[in-house]
Amino acid sequence: MIQRVNSLGRRRIPRSCATLVVHDGTPRTFDAEIDLSSLNFPEVASVVIEARSAGSSVVPRFECGKVGDLVMPRQQPLTALEGQNLFFALKVIDRSERVGRLLGIAENIRPESTGDQTLAGRKGILPVERRPLGQQLWRLEYGEHDVFLLVNQDVAGLSESIGSDPLMYAVVYPEVVRQILTQAIQRGGDPDADDDTWSTLWLSFGLRLHPDHINPPSMDELDAVNEWIEMVVDAFCNQHSLRDRFVQGDLLSRES
Amino acid sequence: MNTTQLKSFNSSGIEAFCKFLQSQRENAEGPTRDELLEDGSLIEETGFGIDIENRTFRTRRDAANYFHDRFRSISAEQLRRDAGLWSWLSLYYFDQVCPVADGCRRIRNDYTYVYMPNQSIYYYRHLLFIAWYVRFVTPKHNRLFLDTSLHRLDKFTTEVMKRLYLTRIPCVFEVLDRLYWDTSEDGPRKGVITPNRMVAGDLMHRFPTRIRQLEKTYDLLSLTADQLIELLGKEFSRFDRLSTATPMVV
Numbered sequence: 001m002i003q004r005v006n007s008l009g010r011r012r013i014p015r016s017c018a019t020l021v022v023h024d025g026t027p028r029t030f031d032a033e034i035d036l037s038s039l040n041f042p043e044v045a046s047v048v049i050e051a052r053s054a055g056s057s058v059v060p061r062f063e064c065g066k067v068g069d070l071v072m073p074r075q076q077p078l079t080a081l082e083g084q085n086l087f088f089a090l091k092v093i094d095r096s097e098r099v100g101r102l103l104g105i106a107e108n109i110r111p112e113s114t115g116d117q118t119l120a121g122r123k124g125i126l127p128v129e130r131r132p133l134g135q136q137l138w139r140l141e142y143g144e145h146d147v148f149l150l151v152n153q154d155v156a157g158l159s160e161s162i163g164s165d166p167l168m169y170a171v172v173y174p175e176v177v178r179q180i181l182t183q184a185i186q187r188g189g190d191p192d193a194d195d196d197t198w199s200t201l202w203l204s205f206g207l208r209l210h211p212d213h214i215n216p217p218s219m220d221e222l223d224a225v226n227e228w229i230e231m232v233v234d235a236f237c238n239q240h241s242l243r244d245r246f247v248q249g250d251l252l253s254r255e256s
Numbered sequence: 257m258n259t260t261q262l263k264s265f266n267s268s269g270i271e272a273f274c275k276f277l278q279s280q281r282e283n284a285e286g287p288t289r290d291e292l293l294e295d296g297s298l299i300e301e302t303g304f305g306i307d308i309e310n311r312t313f314r315t316r317r318d319a320a321n322y323f324h325d326r327f328r329s330i331s332a333e334q335l336r337r338d339a340g341l342w343s344w345l346s347l348y349y350f351d352q353v354c355p356v357a358d359g360c361r362r363i364r365n366d367y368t369y370v371y372m373p374n375q376s377i378y379y380y381r382h383l384l385f386i387a388w389y390v391r392f393v394t395p396k397h398n399r400l401f402l403d404t405s406l407h408r409l410d411k412f413t414t415e416v417m418k419r420l421y422l423t424r425i426p427c428v429f430e431v432l433d434r435l436y437w438d439t440s441e442d443g444p445r446k447g448v449i450t451p452n453r454m455v456a457g458d459l460m461h462r463f464p465t466r467i468r469q470l471e472k473t474y475d476l477l478s479l480t481a482d483q484l485i486e487l488l489g490k491e492f493s494r495f496d497r498l499s500t501a502t503p504m505v506v
Contacts, residue, residue: 010473048475059424061477080333082374093475100475100483131374134274141376144421 013039013106018049018090024115028078034090036067036104043068045103046093052143053083067092084119085127086111087145107197108145125201126176130159138162138172140179147180147198166249170242174233181206181229185216206232209239258310260348262302262326264340269298273343274366281363289350302341304330313352317402319384320391332392342371342385353383353407368409380417381409390417394429400437400444411449412436415460422467430481431488432459435495445495457491466492 019033032049047064058080065071078086088111092104114120119127127146130153133139137155141148151159162168180202189199191207192215203216209232217224237243265273272292279286292298306326313319327335335341346353346369353369354361367378371385380386383406390401390413401413422428436459438445447455454461470476470487485493493499 059420080336082337091475093478095478100478102473102475132372143376 010102011039011104013090013092013104015106015109018088018106018109020049020088020109020111022078022086022111022114022118022120023075024117028081028086028115028117029075030073030078030088030111031075032064032073032088034064034070034072036070036092039104041067041092041103042094042096044096046095048091048093049073050089050091051078051081052087052089052145053081053085083129084117085129085146085148086114086118125198125205126180128159128163140176140183142183142198145197147183147202149176166245169240170237170246170249173240174237174242177206177236178229178233181216181232182225185225185229186219188219191215209235211235259307260310262304262306262308262341263293263299263344264302264338265298265344265347266300266340269295270340270343270370272298273347273370276347277363277366277369280361289347293344293347299344300340306330308345308348310348313349313406315402316383316387316390316404316406317398319349319352319406320387320398320402323384323388324391327388335388337373339371339373342382343369345384346370346382349384355407376420377418380414383407383409386413386417393423397429397433400432403443412444412459415449415464419464421471422464425467425476425479425484427479427481427484428467431484434481434485434497435459435463435492437497439497457495462491463488 013036017035017039020030021032022028022030030051034047034049036047043066045067047067047070049062049064051060051062060078060081062073062076063071064073087107088109090106090109091102094101094103111118111120125147126149128149128151129141131150132154133150133152136152137158138149138151141150149162151162153159162172180198184199184202184206187199189197189203191200191203193200206229207213207215210228211231214228216228219225269292272287272295276286276289276292278284287295304327306329308326311322313322350369354363365381367375367381368383371382372378380389386409387402387406390398394401401410401416404410404413416422416428416432435457436445436448437443448457448459450458450460456462466488467476470484474487476484479487485496
């Protein structure tokens with residue numbers, strides 16, 4: 001495994017250092033509790049929280065004071081963020097020596113507690129969002145940290161059935177896996193990277209599924225990349241017995 | 257000058273507009289522009305009480321300034337979300353976003369005229385919305401994006417506005433103006449948007465890559481333009497038209 005050294009000292013902040021609660025409303029609002037006491041950051045370093053959701057073109061940012069004098073956000077508005085999946089980032093910033101240098105960061109923090117408008121808790125590696133997609137039933141959207149499966153909001157029940165109905169699952173998910181792995185490799189993702197961006201998570205997923213458990217080749221070796229991806233997709237289909245589930249699901253639907 | 261009250265397409269109106277675009281591409285029969293604009297079953301009143309004029313926009317800046325002025329009473333968030341309003345406006349100003357040239361119109365993809373606010377890959381491609389939006393996010397340093405024609409989406413606008421990680425950096429538009437506006441030509445610097453060739457300091461390849469590198473270490477959102485240009489390094493700072501920029505304090 002390649003060891004990566006952050007030569008400029010930016011540290012990963014455990015997500016447990018920030019607890020977020022999102023409240024329903026128009027717009028939604030959030031509260032946060034931040035505890036950096038065990039991390040020995042300079043007391044004068046600034047602390048900020050940023051919020052994101054899939055498809056949003058804005059990233060609201062909230063100042064939370066300094067490490068030594070935190071200001072916990074209360075009822076802060078999440079204007080312009082409409083997706084069900086909300087993600088927060090907590091940053092500690094050195095403004096005294098080298099201006100604007102990141103001392104620490106926690107990314108992809110999900111709210112602990114939410115209302116009906118927001119999904120809470122740990123996310124999978126493929127959150128589903130409903131969107132107006134015209135004549136498309138589904139497509140993928142690649143954000144900075146996450147990849148989303150967008151499903152057509154104008155097809156009743158599609159977002160529920162796409163992951164559970166054996167016919168839908170068997171037809172859609174192998175192609176989802178294929179596309180995401182292709183994008184991850186094209187964008188230079190690394191399964192051994194010390195982050196939880198979507199490309200890292202998905203390539204790690206592929207590495208575990210691959211029958212030989214080998215890292216993906218680089219994009220310079222296009223044939224090898226395609227072969228690696230197809231072996232992962234094949235393993236995925238075998239693991240879930242997709243053909244058998246499809247056939248059984250088709251039989252059931254014919255009988256009913 | 258003719259005026260009319262600002263309206264908005266409902267979902268049926270947007271669907272009808274898409275069909276209109278398709279019929280235009282195919283030179284097929286179908287409802288006319290005026291019929292769609294006034295069909296009560298396709299539109300809804302916005303409730304803003306705003307009149308708009310049937311006027312000519314010589315540049316995207318003209319449109320940006322006009323919408324910025326007329327829509328002053330509407331919240332930015334509402335405008336950002338309103339697919340029906342911007343789509344209706346596209347049809348109202350259809351001769352300007354899709355002009356007749358050599359006797360025919362070249363109808364581009366639907367997202368050029370039908371605003372799709374929830375689609376991050378399409379929202380910035382709506383010709384009228386992006387005019388207003390650029391003026392909104394960068395009231396000052398916007399000549400790279402607004403001093404251009406209205407009916408075509410230029411590469412500068414595309415390459416910047418499609419990247420949220422660029423547009424959310426407050427100083428980035430000033431940085432882009434300083435690096436990529438050629439004062440000797442009074443226009444965008446040439447050779448910085450070349451799809452198939454990477455050039456040192458270019459906007460299309462190197463600038464986004466360098467920002468991605470820097471954002472891992474620095475809080476780019478709190479930097480001034482001087483500080484960000486210095487961080488970008490000589491590859492970019494050699495283009496800085498304000499070459500007497502104050503060095504970043506270390």
